[in-house]
Amino acid sequence: MNTTSISPIIQASNLSRTFNTEKQIVPVLKNISLDIHPGDYISITGASGVGKTTLLNIIGLLDTEHDGDMLFSASRIAIVFQEHNLIKTLTAEENIALPLFAMGVNKKERIRRACAALSQVNLLEKNACFPSQLSTGECQRVSIARALVTNPDLLIADEPTGDLDSMTAREMMELFSSLNRELRMTIVVATHNLELANCATQKYLLKDGVLQKIDTNNSNQVDVQIECSDIPDTTKSNLVPQSPYIS
Numbered sequence: 001m002n003t004t005s006i007s008p009i010i011q012a013s014n015l016s017r018t019f020n021t022e023k024q025i026v027p028v029l030k031n032i033s034l035d036i037h038p039g040d041y042i043s044i045t046g047a048s049g050v051g052k053t054t055l056l057n058i059i060g061l062l063d064t065e066h067d068g069d070m071l072f073s074a075s076r077i078a079i080v081f082q083e084h085n086l087i088k089t090l091t092a093e094e095n096i097a098l099p100l101f102a103m104g105v106n107k108k109e110r111i112r113r114a115c116a117a118l119s120q121v122n123l124l125e126k127n128a129c130f131p132s133q134l135s136t137g138e139c140q141r142v143s144i145a146r147a148l149v150t151n152p153d154l155l156i157a158d159e160p161t162g163d164l165d166s167m168t169a170r171e172m173m174e175l176f177s178s179l180n181r182e183l184r185m186t187i188v189v190a191t192h193n194l195e196l197a198n199c200a201t202q203k204y205l206l207k208d209g210v211l212q213k214i215d216t217n218n219s220n221q222v223d224v225q226i227e228c229s230d231i232p233d234t235t236k237s238n239l240v241p242q243s244p245y246i247s
């Protein structure tokens, strides 16, 4: 779909981010500009430590310590964190219902929607479990459900399949694709999983602090831009055969 005539919900211009630690200055992002329109499905790949989470934190307004401009007009944003960030003393269902509590939704409706979100990630039977009673991958699915429970218009997901087996990861990819296709949910995902990255309609590679758009119409460019050295060893098994960025 051509969305260029619709106003972006996020307009990032010349974003730069440098971390100053006691020992060193770490320049991470360099003059990144990105427009995100309603209904976009954007993936960002790149080597570990290249700055994907840093960029998502800025896009999601969690980090304002950057240079450049951020215009933001999404009405409801939800984030799937790379570290899950579940509250240990709450059950899966309560973790998922928490954002609804903050929105003033009544208890009966909170439970109904939390259970529906748990069903979306095929985890309804674990509703009463605490995070310590769940596997890492199950915690990841709970964090996806928590993000979906508010019906966000913008979903930011940081490595949302990183702890999942390939079959469950594929189920989550199908879920994201259907949310984008059927509800026109805007999705921005950072991932090492090239199969997930390939589900997006716009694909970017973050390298050396610079965000490069992958031109899927130009296979030569894709082959040159995506090299195995851009992807950590642990995730090379996720590479799909041939050029992964050609749909």
Ligand SMILES: Nc1ncnc2c1ncn2[C@@H]1O[C@H](COP(=O)(O)OP(=O)(O)OP(=O)(O)O)[C@@H](O)[C@H]1O
Pocket (backbone or CB within 6 Å): 019, 020, 021, 026, 028, 046, 047, 048, 049, 050, 051, 052, 053, 054, 055, 082, 159
């Ligand atoms: N608060 C911080 N202070 C100092 N350096 C930081 C801080 N946060 C991130 N960095 C550095 O910024 C760089 C980018 O980190 P970031 O977490 O964005 O990478 P990433 O691409 O998400 O990596 P991964 O694929 O492993 O999740 C890293 O070198 C990291 O050490």
Ligand SMILES: [Mg+2]
Pocket (backbone or CB within 6 Å): 052, 053, 054, 082, 158, 159
């Ligand atoms: Mg990260």
